[in-house]
Amino acid sequence: MDSENDSAELMPMFYVGHHETKRALPVSTQLVHHAQDLGYDMLTTPITNAHFHTRVLALLSSYRQAVSDAPPKQILPLPLIAALDAVDTPLTPSDTISQLVTFTSSWIDLASPDPVIAHLSRQVFNLEIAYAAFCGVVTVVVPGPALTHGANGVSQFARAIKEALSTGSYIQLHVMMPMDVTKCAEEKEDLGNLARFIQPEFVGQGQAMDIDEFGAWDAWNVIRTMSRYHSRLSVALELPRRFPSLALQARWYSEPVRLLNLPASSFLVNARGSFVLSKPHQHFIFRCMRLRSSPWLLLTDIGPIPGVNDPEMIMSYSTGHLSPETAADALGPESPTISTSPTPAEAVKIPKKSGKKTYDDPAPHLSYIRYLQRNQPIKSTLERFGGGFQDYLQSPLQPLTDNLESITYEVFEKDPIKYAWYERAVAQALQDWVAQKKSTSSDNGAVVIAVTGAGRGPLVTRALNASESTGIPVRVFAIEKNPNAYVLLQRHNMEEWSGRVTIVKTDMRAWKGPMLPDGSYGKVDIIVSELLGSFADNELSPECLDGVQHVLNPEHGISIPSSYTAHMTPISTPRIWSDLLSRSTTIDSSAFDIPWVVMLSQFDYLSISSASYASQSQSQIPKDAKMSQMKLDSPLIPNVQTAWEFSHPLPPSVLAQSALRRGGSAIGGGGGFTGGDGANEHNFRFCKLAFPIQDQGVCHGLAGYFETVLYAGSQGSVELSTNPVTMEEKSQDMISWFPIFFPLKTPIQVPAGSELEISMWRQTDDRKVWYEWLVESFVTVNNRRLRLSISDLHSSKSNGCLM
Numbered sequence: 001m002d003s004e005n006d007s008a009e010l011m012p013m014f015y016v017g018h019h020e021t022k023r024a025l026p027v028s029t030q031l032v033h034h035a036q037d038l039g040y041d042m043l044t045t046p047i048t049n050a051h052f053h054t055r056v057l058a059l060l061s062s063y064r065q066a067v068s069d070a071p072p073k074q075i076l077p078l079p080l081i082a083a084l085d086a087v088d089t090p091l092t093p094s095d096t097i098s099q100l101v102t103f104t105s106s107w108i109d110l111a112s113p114d115p116v117i118a119h120l121s122r123q124v125f126n127l128e129i130a131y132a133a134f135c136g137v138v139t140v141v142v143p144g145p146a147l148t149h150g151a152n153g154v155s156q157f158a159r160a161i162k163e164a165l166s167t168g169s170y171i172q173l174h175v176m177m178p179m180d181v182t183k184c185a186e187e188k189e190d191l192g193n194l195a196r197f198i199q200p201e202f203v204g205q206g207q208a209m210d211i212d213e214f215g216a217w218d219a220w221n222v223i224r225t226m227s228r229y230h231s232r233l234s235v236a237l238e239l240p241r242r243f244p245s246l247a248l249q250a251r252w253y254s255e256p257v258r259l260l261n262l263p264a265s266s267f268l269v270n271a272r273g274s275f276v277l278s279k280p281h282q283h284f285i286f287r288c289m290r291l292r293s294s295p296w297l298l299l300t301d302i303g304p305i306p307g308v309n310d311p312e313m314i315m316s317y318s319t320g321h322l323s324p325e326t327a328a329d330a331l332g333p334e335s336p337t338i339s340t341s342p343t344p345a346e347a348v349k350i351p352k353k354s355g356k357k358t359y360d361d362p363a364p365h366l367s368y369i370r371y372l373q374r375n376q377p378i379k380s381t382l383e384r385f386g387g388g389f390q391d392y393l394q395s396p397l398q399p400l401t402d403n404l405e406s407i408t409y410e411v412f413e414k415d416p417i418k419y420a421w422y423e424r425a426v427a428q429a430l431q432d433w434v435a436q437k438k439s440t441s442s443d444n445g446a447v448v449i450a451v452t453g454a455g456r457g458p459l460v461t462r463a464l465n466a467s468e469s470t471g472i473p474v475r476v477f478a479i480e481k482n483p484n485a486y487v488l489l490q491r492h493n494m495e496e497w498s499g500r501v502t503i504v505k506t507d508m509r510a511w512k513g514p515m516l517p518d519g520s521y522g523k524v525d526i527i528v529s530e531l532l533g534s535f536a537d538n539e540l541s542p543e544c545l546d547g548v549q550h551v552l553n554p555e556h557g558i559s560i561p562s563s564y565t566a567h568m569t570p571i572s573t574p575r576i577w578s579d580l581l582s583r584s585t586t587i588d589s590s591a592f593d594i595p596w597v598v599m600l601s602q603f604d605y606l607s608i609s610s611a612s613y614a615s616q617s618q619s620q621i622p623k624d625a626k627m628s629q630m631k632l633d634s635p636l637i638p639n640v641q642t643a644w645e646f647s648h649p650l651p652p653s654v655l656a657q658s659a660l661r662r663g664g665s666a667i668g669g670g671g672g673f674t675g676g677d678g679a680n681e682h683n684f685r686f687c688k689l690a691f692p693i694q695d696q697g698v699c700h701g702l703a704g705y706f707e708t709v710l711y712a713g714s715q716g717s718v719e720l721s722t723n724p725v726t727m728e729e730k731s732q733d734m735i736s737w738f739p740i741f742f743p744l745k746t747p748i749q750v751p752a753g754s755e756l757e758i759s760m761w762r763q764t765d766d767r768k769v770w771y772e773w774l775v776e777s778f779v780t781v782n783n784r785r786l787r788l789s790i791s792d793l794h795s796s797k798s799n800g801c802l803m
């Protein structure tokens with residue numbers, strides 16, 4: 001198999017279903033197989049049929065009649081729907097039932113302010129859920145609430161969903177929500193919809209919500225919040241013809257979307273007369289398909305399954321092999337000529353270009369989706385490296401207290417950027433050293449380098465390379481406290497480094513420096529270390545480097561890295577939060593007090609850089625962008641702020657004061673704030689940052705990143721970054737670090753135009769280091785700043801990093 005095929009095989013699979021809102025035929029096993037022969041993976045079916053619908057309408061009508069015939073003060077009991085009859089449903093338990101996506105009735109109105117309509121709707125819904133569960137159905141799609149009834153209606157609907165999750169204890173419930181309620185296709189006049197039979201006194205009752213672009217998302221937020229982020233509850237998202245703002249797209253992307261519903265109206269027709277999707281549709285679908293649980297696609301009302309009534313018809317399997325013209329983009333719906341862009345129904349009437357023989361595709365929409373599947377954007381380095389780790393929570397490494405395994409080092413060493421950048425930094429530092437005519441700590445003019453925390457030695461190799469490439473002689477020491485890695489370092493010294501390196505097995509803080517012939521200890525000119533964690537200082541780089549600074553040449557000595565900064569931004573991530581909730585109730589009650597290392601994937605930034613937010617109406621995807629080249633990062637640039645900085649070496653006076661405090665002498669002060677002598681208190685940090693929130697949302701925690709200056713000299717600075725705003729410019733394709741996530745035990749609802757204030761502390765008691773974090777939400781009304789909510793003060797003290 002060639003490598004192209006190899007990588008194509010690793011691309012996500014698209015599972016595509018065929019859905020008819022009014023399917024004429026019951027879905028038999030034969031029909032399922034027939035659809036599979038065409039290339040569909042699944043079919044949908046309603047749980048009940050028109051017979052049942054008619055029965056309920058008749059019951060409503062006779063009830064209304066009875067009420068109007070009854071004497072004025074007589075109260076009649078609410079109408080009761082008799083149990084389902086065999087003629088009421090096309091479903092029956094069968095071998096193929098688990099392959100069907102079932103739909104509850106769309107003609108009910110669970111959120112109705114009319115108690116009779118609500119009562120009937122609830123009965124229909126409960127009967128359907130119970131029967132589907134009985135039949136062994138796995139997937140049930142529930143049409144979302146009518147938003148016209150306002151907030152009260154949404155909570156009624158949400159309550160019914162919560163009930164259904166306990167009735168059908170194995171069923172996955174997908175609530176069908178429009179991506180953008182303001183761009184919803186006009187509700188088709190459904191004469192049988194119970195909502196039409198609302199009594200006049202209830203019309204307009206229940207404060208209608210001010211429905212803005214985020215209206216449907218807001219309703220979904222109520223539904224999943226009331227069900228406590230239930231793991232069997234997700235969204236079936238209906239994609240509109242014209243896509244909403246990038247902010248709303250990004251929000252839906254962060255939700256548990258398990259079905260993407262593509263009605264016929266979401267397709268455009270290109271110059272060739274073929275059904276295609278706009279660039280924003282393509283981009284959104286491609287992004288969603290990269291999620292750890294990628295959604296299924298439903299093609300809705302694109303016509304019945306072809307060939308069902310025509311056994312003679314020659315069918316072809318939709319492989320996605322389309323000519324470039326057939327799959328070419330259409331004039332997008334965002335084009336000013338939108339009105340001339342035909343709807344699919346209109347397009348059917350467009351004469352095909354004469355002269356060319358047209359290929360009659362029985363399933364053109366499906367063929368196009370398969371084409372997208374074949375032409376997905378190539379994977380980024382990070383995606384190739386991190387595949388399978390998306391949103392997977394890992395406890396941060398503690399390389400100081402734990403001894404890493406060889407395989408962990410091996411993973412670091414695959415980084416295509418980090419080590420190359422270190423080599424550049426060392427080379428530039430050596431060149432500056434010589435150019436500035438600085439004296440060295442050796443007796444022969446060689447610059448003395450110590451790689452402190454050498455691991456299996458990749459930075460040692462890079463330091464030797466830098467010496468060779470610059471022609472500047474060095475003397476190299478490799479310091480490592482992991483006894484197992486020490487063995488490997490010795491082997492490398494014999495086999496790769498020709499014995500040029502002095503290997504010392506010790507904690508760097510206990511190392512006295514290079515031993516001189518007279519038995520005394522010399523100094524080091526450059527300390528090279530990589531002790532950084534996802535939040536810069538969380539693997540105790542500051543404490544380790546303070547502890548080894550005594551060996552550094554006091555006059556000229558430098559540290560690579562010379563500084564590092566921690567960064568953060570508030571995010572919404574329902575997926576990770578619900579994962580933490582179940583952990584906190586099962587395996588780890590402190591799950592919300594741990595900063596987790598995680599390859600953040602299904603999340604949304606809550607605070608966007610003002611320039612990026614302002615320009616979001618302009619299409620971010622160039623018109624001529626090839627599918628395979630599309631970038632699938634978050635489309636908006638977040639507002640990421642710096643929490644604090646550490647730099648090395650420290651001024652000697654700071655270390656001198658720390659030494660005075662250690663041991664608790666009177667002259668060393670009154671002890672630490674949080675215990676101990678306070679000898680590490682110079683590494684205490686605090687920050688309070690304010691983040692503007694543009695759109696309403698829910699904050700589930702803080703995403704943390706870091707930047708580091710390895711070396712800044714005469715040739716500029718060599719930097720690494722995991723900060724999404726700067727990583728592309730500073731160290732694109734670096735894969736060694738995933739972000740860190742500081743969770744909130746109780747998610748904070750944030751209105752549009754509000755502000756989140758984040759307080760973060762790096763605490764220490766001389767024995768360990770931990771973080772504390774607090775989030776507050778504010779809104780300004782009539783020039784008064786009002787606090788809306790405040791989180792718990794979270795603390796990782798019980799899981800702190802031991803010094």
Ligand SMILES: C[S@@+](CC[C@H](N)C(=O)[O-])C[C@H]1O[C@@H](n2cnc3c(N)ncnc32)[C@H](O)[C@@H]1O
Binds near residue numbers: 400
């Ligand atoms: C993140 S790993 C980096 C390893 C290697 N430099 C690399 O880039 O692949 C950090 C290394 O520092 C070592 N280390 C951490 N604290 C140390 C200390 N106080 N003294 C000596 N080694 C230490 C760990 O055992 C580990 O091997």
